Amino acid sequence: MSSTLYNLTELRKGESAIIDSFTDSELSAKLLEMGCIPGEKVLLEKKAPTGDPIAINLSGYVLSLRLSEAKTVQIRKTNPL
């Protein structure tokens, strides 16, 4: 498995990944409270018409984030086909 880290904004619609870590110490607590948990699967549910904000699916629960917020979430791709 590749260990390359991406951030959430690099995910395409319908793609999923595993949340790895956060790059912004102030936002990380908020992201955690809202359910972005390292080790959990994340799926890019959809993008707003302008591409920002985006909506991610965390095991059946959908959270919307601005790109600036999503950028601070690092992910590992699960199955780079």
Added chain:
Amino acid sequence: MDNQTHSSLRRVAIVGRPNCGKSTLFNLFTGLSQKTANFPGVTVDKKVGTTSIRYKETEMDVQFVDLPGMYSLYPRSMDEEVAVRVLTDNDNPDRPDLTLIVADATNLRHCLFLTGQIIDLGSPCVLVLNMMDEADKAGAKINIPLLASRLGIPVVGISAKEERGIDELKQVLVAPLQLPAEIFVDTSKICPEAVEIVKKVNPRLRGWKALYQATRMYATNPEMQQELAKIGFSPAAAQTEESLLRQGTVGKIIAECTGKATQRPELTTKLDRILTHRVWGYVVFIAILFLIFQSIFILAEYPMTWIESGFLMLSNWCRGLMPEGILTDLFIDGILAGLSGVVVFVPQIALLFFFIAILEDSGYMARVSFIMDRVMRRFGLHGRSLIPLISGMACAVPAIMSTRTIGNWKERLITIFVTPLMSCSARLPVYTLLISFAIPEKTVLGFMSLQGIAFMGLYLLGFAFALLSAFALRLIVKSKERSWFMMELPVYRVPQWRNVLLTIIEKVRIFLFDAGKVIVIISIVLWVLSSYGPGRKFESIELDLDQIHASLAENEHSGNDSLLAQLETQRQLLESQKLESSYAGHLGKIIEPAIEPLGFDWKIGISLITSFAAREVFVGTMATIYSSGGDEENMQPIRERLKTERNIRTGELVYTPATGASLLMFYVFALQCMSTIAVVKRETHGWKWPLIQFFYMGALAWIMSFLVYNLMR
């Protein structure tokens, strides 16, 4: 068995994430007995309801407080801050005996985070799993007894919608209070140095509460901040570490106590495909807005007519019944006229809040924020600003209060600043009256009325200037605070009609009592100002008027039509002279030079002055000015009277299309609402912003009126 009947009051706070059915539960228990009050010191609405709860032999009075929705005990907006204070400050007067944590059973994973924090506060609490019916259908398989033993607090599964499990909940509500049996997470390894510092200040704090206070004090207490900074305490880092621990525990509990994770309902996914679509999303949004405004105009028309004619009948009936005199005049022309002007708005306000409540409760508002955030951000606003702006079309006062969900101060301030530019329902009657002067009654394209289009144009004009002003303000206001959006897109649900109904009742009640008080008082003051005047001149006019009235009555049945017509003309002339020399007339004259370039005379000036209390007073003022001294036979609708009103000196028509349009502009832009000014002062903690807003909007109004009047003349 304990047969004793308890009658002491138990205070229960209802907390939970937004969209978990908190209000449904609150409404279920309190119904119409709920009241909206303010939390002491702050202006966040506090919904309270007291009811008697009976389970078997035990009966107890329970006072429920519905706290604003929150995600965690680390607040990020003013709403959340209030809820947190109630739960965590020992000396808060609203501190509950028991905390009811409401969780959405279909989304338990994400509700347990807040639950864990509340458990660690160490006060009696209960977890209520709402929407168990949906969770069961989705196959969530929640093992409630196991969950209760793992959490160390009572857990009750209910469905507020189907009223299932309510008896069990009642049992827990009246049972003896018990402290949580376990702590949720052990945070002793996080920043022990900071915890020591906090314990020195408050030795009673233990465990997580001490760590929590370190973060809270860091934010609010400069001395503590210095002290904590010395040892290198970082609230963000501590919070992240804590949250990681908590989510770890949550994950374990979920794995033990539930079956497979519930899937998102297919209907929600399908609806979202349309409602957040790049084209259809906006089409639907605009269609919904259109539908709302059409129904407000069309549906509210009927009850409004009934209310108006009802009040007219009532005042005629009272006039027949009561002896002639000052008190009768005051009651009918002052108080009743004022009351009618207030009550007539109720249908429109009720309808608007009906729609807003449905949009909120169904989960659609979150999608609106989602598709509009980028656009709104360009103008320095937030996706969430749109809800206050739309509510501003009903009334700026609740709209400005609803900006509290915007965490970022700059975005919130800008939203507050521009919301009054949205045409509120108080402008509606003014628009209705004035459009009939400025715009001819024509139909275009076969079905759209030109006046209706003008209506929509005025609303759009207000909206456009709200955005432009926001854009300008964005460049002026400086802020270091970060803006964040993060928000759940909840599952679509059919709104609970009980919630919708109670919301309407609550909003109408606030309007009737808060706005109503002001309007009635103004009406009385106005009546006095226009019924009395300084000096001899006023007295002699009154004497002449009495004579004319007497001769009119004498010759009423004489059949001498030319004499009657002559007397009538004299009467009208005297009436307007009387008004001119009354106190109100003098006031109008004083401001006349300032408003003459806009095409306004002193009579409009009086109405403008009284409108500064509240815009809807304009129509009432016009009515009062033109009805004071008149009798029932001459009570022709004011619209007709205004159309024929001529300047006594020049004989020109006073209300031309140009004047009408100019007045319309004035009402679109000027901040003529005391309640809004008061609310902005409260929300921005000072006079600075309401004053800037007042003068900014005033200048805008003057300039736009001036332009329009001179272009149309």
